Amino acid sequence: MNNFNETYRQMFSGIELCIKQKLQFPTLTLIYSTIDTLAYIAYGDGYKEIGKNFKKWINEYMYQEKKLNVTPMDLYSARNAIVHTLTPHSRDTKNKKASVIIYAWGNANLATGEKSIKISNCEYLKVIHINDLYESLYLGFLKFINSDLDKEVKERMNEHYTNISQEMLENYINLTNVAT
Numbered sequence: 001m002n003n004f005n006e007t008y009r010q011m012f013s014g015i016e017l018c019i020k021q022k023l024q025f026p027t028l029t030l031i032y033s034t035i036d037t038l039a040y041i042a043y044g045d046g047y048k049e050i051g052k053n054f055k056k057w058i059n060e061y062m063y064q065e066k067k068l069n070v071t072p073m074d075l076y077s078a079r080n081a082i083v084h085t086l087t088p089h090s091r092d093t094k095n096k097k098a099s100v101i102i103y104a105w106g107n108a109n110l111a112t113g114e115k116s117i118k119i120s121n122c123e124y125l126k127v128i129h130i131n132d133l134y135e136s137l138y139l140g141f142l143k144f145i146n147s148d149l150d151k152e153v154k155e156r157m158n159e160h161y162t163n164i165s166q167e168m169l170e171n172y173i174n175l176t177n178v179a180t
Helices: 001-022 024-043 050-065 073-085 110-120 131-144 151-157 166-179
Strands: 100-104 127-131
Touching: 001 024, 024 050, 024 073, 024 131, 024 151, 050 073, 050 131, 050 151, 100 110, 100 131, 100 166, 110 127, 127 131
Parallel strands: 100 127
Antiparallel strands: none
């Protein structure tokens, strides 16, 4: 469990540093990959149910603590767009199954973004503030780790590691040299 805690301490520190430096794509990539990994820990299933688990984790943890004005489907679509193309568009936004998310940063006012969307008559656009997205994730994380976790969830939590020592690397190299 200590390795799990350290892994996520590092993830949240990384997100905070990226927000502070206004590194938009690294911030979003870290946020969405953190949701992905927490959904895996909560529900398992590896790659079989990524979308379903991603949206389920948002509903059960993030949105129980701080709901945003975007749907879990919008966030999953945004995750796919950012992680796979570094653009705001995914297959789901192109097929009108999800909204395109516009992110506000720093002291930007959401009301201004929402007003611009309304004026432009682009109902497929939604705006969220990066700080709200991060806060929802962080509060959801706290809710998750403080919930009643079953044995399988704890086992997946224990899969995490924080450091690979020089000795571990040398042992791995020695093992692979023997095998080749």
